[in-house]
Amino acid sequence: VARGMTPMGTEYPNQTVVSHFFLEGLLYTAEHPALFFLLFLLIYTVTVAGNLLILLTVGSDPHLRSPMYHFLGHLSFLDACLSTVTVPKVMAGLLSRDGKVIPFEGCAVQLYSFHFLASTECFLYTVMAYDRYLAICQPLHYPVAMNRRMCAGLAGVTWATGAIHSAIHTSLTFHLLYCGPHHIAYFFCDIPPVLKLACADTTINELVMLANIGIVAAGCLILIFVSYVFIAAAVLRIRTAEGRQRAFSTCTAHLTVVFLYYLPPVCIYLQPRSSGAGAGAPAVFYTIITPMLNPFIYTLRNKEVKRALRRLLCLSPRVSQVGSPPP
Template sequence: MEVKTEYPNQTVVSHFFLEGLRFTAEHPSLFFLLFLLIYSITMMGNLLILITVGCDPQLRSPMYHFLGHLSFLDACLSTVTVPKVMAGLLTLDGKLIFFEGCTIQLYCFHFLASSECFLYTVMAYDRYLAICQPLHYPVAMNRRMCAGLAGITWATGAVHSAVHTSLTFHLPYCGPHHIAYFFCDIPPVLKLACADTTTNELVMLANIGIVAAGCLILIVISYVFIAAAVLRMRTAEGRQRACSTCTAHLTVVLLYYMPPVCIYLQPSSSGIGAGAPAVFYTIVTPMLNSFIYTLRNKEVKRALRRLLWRGSLEYPARGPPQ
C-alpha cells in the first residue's frame, strides 16, 4: 500500500521492514529468550528502585528524586525498543512497522534518550551543590527547584525530539522500505528518503552534537570542582561518602555517552553493523543502571534491605486467606 504526498510523482511507503540485528538470525529463539531476560531484569530492577525511592522516608533527598526519574526513563527507553526486537525474532510480520508507528518510535526514543542526557547533567549539578556548597545546598536544591529541573529536563527532551522527528519525516519516502537496523532511528531512516538528506544530517550532527557535547562539558566541569572539593576534605569518611555517591553517576554517564558517539558522529555507517553499540546503550545500559546504583550506593542498599525486611514481616502477619 502506498500513499500520495505533496511531492510530484512520488509516493510514501505505508510501512517499513526492520531488518534487525545481524548476529541474531541464526538462533532467533535463543536471542528471544536472552532479550526477554534482559527486559524482565530491566523492568524489575528499575521498578524496584522506583518503589524503594517512593516508599523509604530516608531517600527524600534531591539525588534520589532524580534517581527515580532516571529509573522511569530507563524502563520506558527499554520498552520503546526491546518488545519490537523480540517480536521480530518470532515472526517476519513482527519486523513490520507502519509509517506512523515508525514515527512514534523515533520520537519516543529520542525524547527519552535526550531527556536522560539532560537528567545526567542535572544530577551532576546536584552533586556539585551537595559536595562543593553543602551549606547552601538545602536552599538551592529545595523541592520546588527539584520539580522545576525535572520538568525542564522532560520538556527540553520533548522539544528536542520533536525537531528531529519533524525534519526526518517531512522528507518523502518512496521505497525501498527495508530499514537496516533494529528500530526506527534517524540515520538508517534517512537512508531511505527520496530526497537530499544533507541538511538533515548536518542538523542532526549539529543538534545532537551540541546538546551531547554541551551536557558532557557541564558534567566534566562539575566533577572537576567535585574532585577538588573531595581532595580538600579532612576525613577519610567524608571522602568515601562523596565518592560513593559520585562513582555510580560517573559510571552510568560513561556507559551512556560512549556508544552513541560511534553511531551519530558517523551516520553513514549506521546500518546493521552498528547494531552492537546501539544494543548496548538502548537495551543493556538501562538494565545495568539499576545494578550500578544499588551496588555502588550504600543508602539505596540499606533502603532495599528495609523494604524487603518490612515485606517479609508484613506477609506472615496478615496470615493465610480465610
C-alpha cells in the same frame, strides 16, 4: 503504498510513498531466533523489574527523600520506558517475519519516543551532576538551593526540553519523501538508518542532526566535566580519608552510568552514513544493556539504597528506636 502524497501532504507526481518499513533486526540473531528471544526477554524483564523496584523504593522509603534520589527515580522511570520502546519490537521480530514490519506512523512514534527519552536522560545526567556539585561544594547552601520546588522544576525542564528536542528531529526526518526501498538496516527506527531510505537529499538533515545532537551532547558533557572538576577539588580538600571516600562514593555511580551512556552514541551519530545491521552493536549497549545495568550500579554503589531495598523486601528485622520502650 499510497500514491502521489508525502506524509506531510505534498504532491509528488509519479511517486509512491511507503506505508510501512521492515526492520532487518540485529546481526546474527536470525541464526538462533529462539535463543535470542529468551535472552532479550530475560534482559527486558530484569530491566523493567529492576528499575521499577528502584522507583518504588525511592518513592516509598522516607530515608530517600534527598534530591539525589528524586532524580534517581526519574532515571529509573526513563530507563524502563527506553527499554520498552525498543526491546519488545526486537522480540516480535524474532518470533515472526511479520513482527519486523512497522507502520510508517509507528516508525515515527518509535523514533520520537526514543529520542524524547534518550535526550531527557541526557539532560537528567547533567542535572544530577549539578546536584552533586551543590551537595559537595556548597553543603551549607544546598538545602536552600536544591529545595523540593527546585527539584521538581529541574526535572520538569529536562522532560520538556527532551520533548522539544525530539520533536525537531522527528519532524525533520519524516518531512522527507520515502518512496522505497522500505528495509531499515537496523533493529529500530532511528534517524541515521531511516534517512538512508529517503528519496531526497538528506545533507541538511544530517548536518542538523550532527549539529543539534553534537551541541546537546557536548554541552551536557562539558557541564558534567566542569561539575566534577570542582567536586574533585572540594573532595581533595577534605582532611579525613573516610570523608573523602564517602564524598566520592556518592559520585562514582553517576560517573559510571554517564560513561556507559555517552560513549556508544558517539560511535553512531558522528558517522551517520555508516549505519547498518553491524552498526547496531553500540546502540544495543546504551538502549538495552545500560538501562538494565543502572539499577545494579546504583544499588551496589549506594549503601542507603541497599538498606532501603532490604527494608522494602523485609529482608532485615525492624530495629527499635533508641530510647523507645520495649514491647
